[in-house]
Amino acid sequence: SQQGEEDPQALSIQEGENATMNCSYKTSINNLQWYRQNSGRGLVHLILIRSNEREKHSGRLRVTLDTSKKSSSLLITASRAADTASYFCATPKETSHSRLTFGEGTQLTVNP
Amino acid sequence: DAMVIQNPRYQVTQFGKPVTLSCSQTLNHNVMYWYQQKSSQAPKLLFHYYDKDFNNExxxxxxxxxxxxxxxxxxxxxxxxxxxxAAMYLCATSQHQETQYFGPGTRLLVL
Known part of the structure; x- marks a missing residue:
């Protein structure tokens, strides 16, 4: 199965609520990245967490990484309608760190 | 200020008719990537250049x-x-093998 699998596939919440998305991966990594994609647009890098880090914050984003479980989570606090997008985790391929494998993504809908 | 530019944003072509999509960057990054993304799927890497070295998947x-x-x-x-x-084609760049910077994509329609 695929490196970088995410759940849930889709998440619908109300504005002001928190959104949590999870990502699992299979091989050893030196970093894990989260990207956001608005409908019909390119991806935007959100945050990179290194394998020796357990938690990282950026504004309303909080990312955790558990290398023993090969999993990561992205938490968006106090969500806004503008956070509606697809969120992808990505991990470098073992054989070439230039290349990323993207998860299938979580479609987040934040209702006003 | 656009950093990764893709042209055109929308491209319509006919079955079997060659088509070229372009990507340019102002970041001076050494790695450039092409991804194919179909509806509701993850981007799929097609190939990348590390400087002049071509790497095909x-x-x-x-x-x-x-x-x-x-x-x-x-x-x-x-x-x-x-x-x-028919898909969205995404160009991306990176330096030092970490964060990738994506263009807005070109949506290709094949008739």
Whole structure:
């Protein structure tokens, strides 16, 4: 199965609520990245967490990484309608760190 | 200030008619990537250039080719587009093998 699998596939919440998305991966990594994609647009890098880090914050984003479980989570606090997008985790391929494998993504809908 | 630019944003071609998509960057990054993304799916890497070195993914069809004439520009050539090649094509760049910077994408429609 695929490196970088995410759940849930889709998440619908109300504005002001928190959104949590999870990502699992299979091989050893030196970093894990989260990207956001608005409908019909390119991806935007959100945050990179290194394998020796357990938690990282950026504004309303909080990312955790558990290398023993090969999993990561992205938490968006106090969500806004503008956070509606697809969120992808990505991990470098073992054989070439230039290349990323993207998860299938979580479609987040934040209702006003 | 656009950093990764893709042209055109929308491209319509006919079945079997060659098409070229272009990507340019102002970041001076040494790595450039082409991804194919179909609806509600993850981006799928087609190939990438590390400087002038071309790296093809094992499952990228021969129908897809790429050129990188200089650091700033990279092209995706689809020699004989089929209906299954209709997708969003994303160009990205990176330096030091970490964060990738994506262009807005070109949506390809094959009639």
């Amino acid at each position: 094992a499952d990228t069809p021969d129908n897809f080719q790429s050129r990188r004439p200089n650091t700033s520009f990279c092209f995706l050539d689809i020699r004989s587009p089929g209906l299954g090649d």
